[in-house]
Amino acid sequence: MDPVHVIGGGLAGSEAAWQVGHAGVPVVLHEMRPVRRTEAHVGDGLAELVCSNSFRSDDAQRNAVGVLHEEMRQCGSLILHAADRHKVPAGGALAVDRFGFSEAVEAALMAEPLVEIRREEIAGLPPEEWDEIIVATGPLTSPALAEAIGALTGAESLAFFDAIAPIVYRDTIDFDKAWFQSRYGKGDGADYINCPLDRDEYERFVAALLAGDKIEFHEWETSTPYFDGCLPVEVMAARGLETLRWGPMKPVGLRDPRTGHRPYAVVQLRQDNALGTLYNVVGFQTKLRHAEQRRIFRMIPGLEHAEFARLGGLHRNTFINSPRLLDSRLRFKAVPRLRFAGQITGVEGYVESAAIGLLAGRFAAAARQGHETSAPPPTTALGALLRHITGDADTTSFQPMNINFGLFPALSPDPGRHADRKPILARRALADLDAWLRGTEPGC
Numbered sequence: 001m002d003p004v005h006v007i008g009g010g011l012a013g014s015e016a017a018w019q020v021g022h023a024g025v026p027v028v029l030h031e032m033r034p035v036r037r038t039e040a041h042v043g044d045g046l047a048e049l050v051c052s053n054s055f056r057s058d059d060a061q062r063n064a065v066g067v068l069h070e071e072m073r074q075c076g077s078l079i080l081h082a083a084d085r086h087k088v089p090a091g092g093a094l095a096v097d098r099f100g101f102s103e104a105v106e107a108a109l110m111a112e113p114l115v116e117i118r119r120e121e122i123a124g125l126p127p128e129e130w131d132e133i134i135v136a137t138g139p140l141t142s143p144a145l146a147e148a149i150g151a152l153t154g155a156e157s158l159a160f161f162d163a164i165a166p167i168v169y170r171d172t173i174d175f176d177k178a179w180f181q182s183r184y185g186k187g188d189g190a191d192y193i194n195c196p197l198d199r200d201e202y203e204r205f206v207a208a209l210l211a212g213d214k215i216e217f218h219e220w221e222t223s224t225p226y227f228d229g230c231l232p233v234e235v236m237a238a239r240g241l242e243t244l245r246w247g248p249m250k251p252v253g254l255r256d257p258r259t260g261h262r263p264y265a266v267v268q269l270r271q272d273n274a275l276g277t278l279y280n281v282v283g284f285q286t287k288l289r290h291a292e293q294r295r296i297f298r299m300i301p302g303l304e305h306a307e308f309a310r311l312g313g314l315h316r317n318t319f320i321n322s323p324r325l326l327d328s329r330l331r332f333k334a335v336p337r338l339r340f341a342g343q344i345t346g347v348e349g350y351v352e353s354a355a356i357g358l359l360a361g362r363f364a365a366a367a368r369q370g371h372e373t374s375a376p377p378p379t380t381a382l383g384a385l386l387r388h389i390t391g392d393a394d395t396t397s398f399q400p401m402n403i404n405f406g407l408f409p410a411l412s413p414d415p416g417r418h419a420d421r422k423p424i425l426a427r428r429a430l431a432d433l434d435a436w437l438r439g440t441e442p443g444c
């Protein structure tokens with residue numbers, strides 16, 4: 001049997017190679033380090049954690065990333081197995097000894113007879129004779145390969161920086177203050193959620209943005225030729241008190257139904273997923289620290305009790321417009337021998353990257369064995385994340401996404417307004433994943 005080729009031995013590529021090998025299919029894992037380095041990796045090991053050593057919450061009863069951990073364990077994930085073995089104390093989080101973790105991943109892959117590891121850069125499109133490929137080269141994909149991918153996707157569908165605006169769960173917005181309306185009634189007339197600010201509220205909000213604690217860019221981020229200068233909201237605020245009122249917070253074309261007047265300033269939120277559960281705060285990409293984002297954005301009238309499915313950020317990142325380019329099995333529609341996995345597909349985080357690697361590995365192995373395997377149902381964390389990046393997300397404003405309960409389909413029957421949905425969604429996800437693995441739930 002010809003091997004599957006996995007390019008990139010990070011979180012996603014290591015997991016993908018493991019899944020392929022475990023399915024009984026030969027696999028070659030191509031990792032460019034140490035031949036060529038990235039700006040963020042410091043060592044040569046596979047699955048190196050480039051920053052924090054945390055895989056976030058391990059609570060599978062109430063937290064979406066905890067559910068994703070548990071589903072990955074059920075699917076025989078190498079990344080989760082190595083993380084569990086090299087766990088360090090971190091309260092309810094799953095944090096790891098980064099060196100022990102990376103060594104364990106590499107040792108497991110080296111011991112797997114069907115896995116071959118080659119230390120080489122794939123500096124362009126892979127040879128034609130490779131007919132089953134997983135590209136898992138991450139946020140710092142080498143320039144030569146990124147250029148080749150860009151030639152396939154078109155410049156508008158490959159990004160070198162993300163500009164992540166915070167995302168709010170719609171059901172945590174106060175509609176006694178916020179209202180639906182598009183500027184000048186454009187589109188459906190009610191495409192945006194609007195949060196009005198009076199002059200005092202606006203000036204206090206701008207002052208809080210300026211004083212808020214921020215994360216600096218890495219020097220190598222700002223010096224990359226790709227940085228397109230997409231400005232964080234606090235940088236816009238620093239250009240003058242009125243800048244935001246002439247930019248993302250401009251109130252023109254809107255009328256507050258409570259007063260009948262145009263508000264002094266407005267924050268707009270736009271629907272972010274087909275389910276209509278998530279809304280992003282338009283133009284609010286930011287380098288504010290996460291705790292500061294929660295504090296400052298809750299100063300916005302209507303968002304006082306907002307819960308955030310994703311917080312904002314702005315980083316060097318390489319990712320494609322997956323909902324436009326990939327099919328439901330992560331294949332590049334225009335060149336189906338290429339599959340994509342990991343951060344480059346527009347998921348965000350170690351766990352999400354590995355999760356998409358897990359799915360890509362399973363899909364590729366099944367294809368090599370001559371059949372198409374089903375995808376996990378969308379009620380599972382794996383299925384919800386996959387469906388978001390391969391279809392549900394808005395292609396015009398696509399930005400990296402982490403797993404959160406807003407990606408899961410609504411409960412049926414609805415448990416009522418005051419019900420605690422998280423444990424119910426978590427239980428449903430794990431039950432459906434179990435049924436899918438046993439073959440009693442068809443998946444999609």
Ligand SMILES: Cc1cc2nc3c(=O)[nH]c(=O)nc-3n(C[C@H](O)[C@H](O)[C@H](O)COP(=O)(O)OP(=O)(O)OC[C@H]3O[C@@H](n4cnc5c(N)ncnc54)[C@H](O)[C@@H]3O)c2cc1C
Nearest residue numbers: 008010011012032051052122137138142342343349350353
């Ligand atoms: C600076 C930085 C900090 C981050 N911090 C965090 C964090 O704290 N927590 C978190 O959850 N997420 C973080 N992320 C986001 C993301 O989750 C990680 O980058 C994660 O490692 C992505 O997994 P991946 O497998 O997609 O990519 P990677 O883990 O980066 O793996 C990609 C691999 O591909 C190799 N490669 C690249 N190009 C080629 C090529 N042409 N040929 C062969 N090999 C190639 C690279 O050397 C690398 O080993 C961070 C990202 C960056 C850039």
